[in-house]
Each structure stands twice: as C-alpha cells, then as structure tokens.
Amino acid sequence: MWGILPHVNSKSGHKQKHLVLGVTGSIACYKAAELARFFMRRGFKVRVVMTKSATQFVSPLTFQALTGNPVAESFWDEGTRGNIGHIDLADWADVVVIAPATADCIAKMAFGFAESSLLAVVLATKAPVVIAPAMNVNMLEHPRTQENLDLLRCRGVAIVQPEAGALACGWTGSGRLASAPEIYAQTERVLGPGDLVGKRVVISAGPTREALDPVRYLSNRSSGKMGVALAREAYRRGAHVTLVHGPLGYKPVLPCEVVSRQTMTAEEMHQAVVHEVFDRGQSAQADIVIMAAAVADFRPAHPGESKIKKSSAPSSIELTPNIDIVRDLGERRGEKRRPYLVGFAVETDGEAALIREAQSKAVRKNVDIIVGNLANDAFEGNTNRCWIVDAQGGSIALNTASKRSIACSIWEEIVTRL
Numbered sequence: 001m002w003g004i005l006p007h008v009n010s011k012s013g014h015k016q017k018h019l020v021l022g023v024t025g026s027i028a029c030y031k032a033a034e035l036a037r038f039f040m041r042r043g044f045k046v047r048v049v050m051t052k053s054a055t056q057f058v059s060p061l062t063f064q065a066l067t068g069n070p071v072a073e074s075f076w077d078e079g080t081r082g083n084i085g086h087i088d089l090a091d092w093a094d095v096v097v098i099a100p101a102t103a104d105c106i107a108k109m110a111f112g113f114a115e116s117s118l119l120a121v122v123l124a125t126k127a128p129v130v131i132a133p134a135m136n137v138n139m140l141e142h143p144r145t146q147e148n149l150d151l152l153r154c155r156g157v158a159i160v161q162p163e164a165g166a167l168a169c170g171w172t173g174s175g176r177l178a179s180a181p182e183i184y185a186q187t188e189r190v191l192g193p194g195d196l197v198g199k200r201v202v203i204s205a206g207p208t209r210e211a212l213d214p215v216r217y218l219s220n221r222s223s224g225k226m227g228v229a230l231a232r233e234a235y236r237r238g239a240h241v242t243l244v245h246g247p248l249g250y251k252p253v254l255p256c257e258v259v260s261r262q263t264m265t266a267e268e269m270h271q272a273v274v275h276e277v278f279d280r281g282q283s284a285q286a287d288i289v290i291m292a293a294a295v296a297d298f299r300p301a302h303p304g305e306s307k308i309k310k311s312s313a314p315s316s317i318e319l320t321p322n323i324d325i326v327r328d329l330g331e332r333r334g335e336k337r338r339p340y341l342v343g344f345a346v347e348t349d350g351e352a353a354l355i356r357e358a359q360s361k362a363v364r365k366n367v368d369i370i371v372g373n374l375a376n377d378a379f380e381g382n383t384n385r386c387w388i389v390d391a392q393g394g395s396i397a398l399n400t401a402s403k404r405s406i407a408c409s410i411w412e413e414i415v416t417r418l
C-alpha cells in the first residue's frame with residue numbers, strides 16, 4: 001500500500017483565482033453578466049472593465065452589483081489602493097477574459113493600442129489573456145479581422161471560437177459569443193498545469209448496448225460521467241482529447257475542441273478505439289488511453305431480426321463473448337508499452353477483493369494501471385471512490401469525492417508515472 005492521496009479541490013484548498021472580465025461594445029455584452037456569475041459560482045473573484053461603447057448596452061451598475069466590485073470604465077480611474085487603476089487591475093489578474101470582444105477591440109489589441117482602460121490592462125498584464133469574439137459574420141470573416149486574430153494567437157492569446165447561428169444583426173453565420181461553459185473550459189485550460197500539452201489522449205466512456213432484437217438490448221448501469229470527467233480534465237491539462245462513448249442518454253458537456261465519437265455496441269467501440277489509437281498515422285497516434293467504458297463482456301449470439309414474440313420467447317438466451325478492447329490494445333502495444341494504458345475495474349465484493357482483482361487484471365491485460373471502484377460508489381452518481389492499482393500490487397486509495405475531483409487525482413497519478 002502507498003497510502004492515501006488528498007484530492008485536489010479548487011474550492012477548499014486553493015487560493016481563489018482573480019479574473020478580470022473585459023466587456024466591449026457588442027450586443028452580446030448582456031451575456032457577460034451571466035458569464036461573470038458563471039465564473040464566480042466556480043470560485044473566481046471577478047472584476048470588470050468596460051469600454052465606453054459597452055456601457056451603451058449594459059450599465060456598469062449591473063456588473064458592480066453582481067461582482068461586488070467597482071467597474072473600471074475610464075483610463076483615469078484610480079486603483080483600489082489609490083494607485084493607477086489599469087496597472088492595479090493588470091497586476092491583480094490571474095487571467096484576463098474579454099467577452100464579448102469586438103472587431104475594434106481585437107484590431108486595437110493586435111496593434112498594441114492603449115487608449116482605454118481595457119486595452120491598457122491587456123498591455124500591462126503578465127497574466128494570460130483569453131478572448132471570445134462576437135460580431136457580424138462578415139466582420140468576423142473579413143481578412144483584416146482574421147489577420148488580427150492570427151497575430152494575437154501567435155502571441156499566445158487564447159481565442160474562443162464564436163458559435164454559428166442566427167445573429168442579432170439579421171445575418172446567419174459564425175459570430176455568436178461562445179457559451180459560458182466553453183469560455184470557462186478554455187480559461188481553465190490556460191490556467192491549468194499544462195502537463196499534457198502535446199499529448200493525444202483517447203478515453204472511452206459509458207455502457208455499450210447489445211441488441212437482442214430490434215427493440216430490446218442488453219446493457220449496464222454505466223452513466224459515462226467518470227469518462228466524461230476524465231476527458232474534461234485531460235483538456236484542462238492541455239491534451240488533444242478524443243472521447244469514444246457508448247449510448248449515454250444525454251449530450252455530454254465537453255469543450256468544442258474535444259472530439260466526441262458515439263458508438264453503440266462493443267464491436268463498434270472496438271473499431272473506433274483502435275482507429276483513434278493506432279490508425280491515424282505515426283504522428284497522430286495516442287500517447288495515453290483510458291478505457292473507462294463499461295464494455296459488455298457478452299452479446300446475444302443470435303439477435304432476432306424482428307421483435308421476439310411473447311408466444312415464442314426462448315427460455316434462455318445464448319451469449320457469445322465480445323472482444324476485450326483494452327486487452328487487445330495491450331497486446332497490440334506489446335513491449336513498447338506505448339500508449340500508456342489505463343483500465344477500469346468495477347466489482348461488488350468489497351475493497352480487498354477489488355484490489356486483488358484489479359491487480360490481476362493489470363497483469364492479464366498488459367495495462368499500466370487499473371482504476372478500481374465498487375459498483376455502489378461508481379454507477380450513475382456524481383461522486384466516486386477509487387483505488388489506483390498497478391501490476392506490482394501497489395495501490396492508492398482515493399476517498400469519496402466528485403467525479404471531477406477523482407478525475408483530477410487520476411490524471412495527477414498518470415502524469416507522475418509517464
């Protein structure tokens with residue numbers, strides 16, 4: 001036994017992050033009020049800087065009331081300690097998020113203007129900057145705007161792509177402010193540890209579904225939440241992430257850059273995972289694979305082509321084994337032991353039996369670690385309790401915590417072992 005790892009918990013253990021929210025004069029700036037709340041609910045301290053034109057759309061009082069902090073509007077504002085306002089904000093920020101960012105603001109940022117409080121903060125800050133453009137589709141697609149965005153991207157500014165859809169100006173196309181979860185996910189990524197930057201990660205999640213006939217199937221209680229949490233955490237740490245999932249019954253909330261592939265049966269999941277891990281050319285092969293899916297071990301051997309009638313129902317169902325996906329990956333990677341391979345194990349007979357079984361699985365399936373959990377802890381809920389077990393018999397217990405926090409601890413462990 002190696003003991004117990006404390007969970008990383010951004011709410012309890014960590015210093016509150018300071019976010020300067022820049023709001024510029026787009027019709028979308030009413031959405032910035034909700035965005036400020038969104039960040040505050042997730043533990044950020046928020047201070048707002050508005051441009052003159054933004055104040056035409058929304059009163060600074062709205063942001064002052066929501067954040068509990070005065071709103072910076074003028075270049076000549078004093079700071080909180082009687083110092084220079086924009087330098088005070090620039091130094092206070094752990095991250096600057098400009099949402100919505102207009103074409104005008106983007107152009108002025110690209111060329112280093114400092115005529116407003118917001119532009120001066122951007123120039124003066126040492127914190128990372130995230131911008132979420134929102135504007136008319138033609139303004140967005142204009143070569144000058146695109147060049148300005150490229151310039152900013154090259155200088156390390158994170159750009160949250162606008163969504164496509166009906167725009168306030170009457171046009172349809174790209175230019176709608178990205179959603180609050182998307183802006184949040186990209187902000188968390190720029191603030192993250194970056195220890196998976198450049199890594200390709202493939203994660204499987206959820207159950208599989210094996211047809212008995214066209215209306216019935218065999219499946220299990222897996223919700224896919226653990227795999228989704230692992231995908232979100234990998235993205236936060238900088239990875240390129242592909243999630244291969246079974247039928248979830250909901251649309252997982254994932255950052256736009258996470259590639260999501262829906263499958264149904266174990267066979268479909270096998271094909272999708274092998275393709276993502278090995279068949280994408282040498283440079284795009286996966287570095288780390290986590291098989292968190294609860295893949296059905298068996299499927300009906302002779303699924304009915306039409307609905308089985310009550311009158312002719314069989315008294316038993318013949319089953320045939322499905323391929324063990326993680327074992328196949330373990331065999332394919334062979335001696336190279338690349339990609340790094342993580343399996344899951346769910347058991348029902350208590351901690352000691354779970355750890356024993358997880359260790360034997362790690363050996364049998366040629367994986368690096370197995371994350372073991374008990375069915376009553378793992379299925380459906382938003383929390384989990386796990387043991388990280390390796391082939392040598394070492395184990396780390398992760399106490400009950402949110403699946404997000406458990407995902408963070410699992411990644412911490414993987415990163416130290418890579």
Ligand code: C5P
Binds near residue numbers: 292296324325327342
């Ligand atoms: O043997 P068991 O099903 O308990 O192993 C669980 C682990 O194996 C999980 O990582 C699961 O995703 C994987 N698995 C698989 N293919 C199967 C069955 C399980 O990849 N057919």
